[in-house]
Amino acid sequence: MFILDITYTAPTERMDELLPDHVAWLEKGRDAGRFVAWGRKVPRTGGMVFAVGVRVEIEAEAQRDPFVANGAASVTVIEFDAKFAAEGLEALRR
Template sequence: MLIISLTYVAPVEGVDALLDEHVRWLKRGHEAGHFIAWGRKVPRTGGVIFAHGDRAAVEALASTDPFVANGVAEVEVIEFVPTFAAEGLERLTQ
């Protein structure tokens, strides 16, 4: 599993201007089987996406996020090997 961590580097107004495009990008990634969960950080300093796939492919995909491509967020891809998942979250260990 890969964790895509986004950190905003621009005022939230710039982020909000790209939010609809970002959500469409997330939905396309989910439909293609790459993304399994996403959401905002609290406080609102960025977001997190759980992804499946080859690390290089996920890094390349992350760079196409409208937030990243338009310079309002920086991205870090973290590889995570879950060894346990609570009932209902078994897919996270696959």
């Protein structure tokens, strides 16, 4: 499993402009079976995406995030080897 740690580098107004494209990117990743969870950081300084797949493909997908591709955010891809997942969260162990 991978965690895409997204950090905003642009003002909130710019993030709001890119948000519809970012959400479409998230939904496309979900529909492809790559993204299993996502959400904003609190306070709103970025977000996190939980992804499954092959590292090189996940890294490439992270660069396609409209926030990142438009220079409004940076992303760090963190590999996470989940040894336990509660019932209903089994996808996190892929």
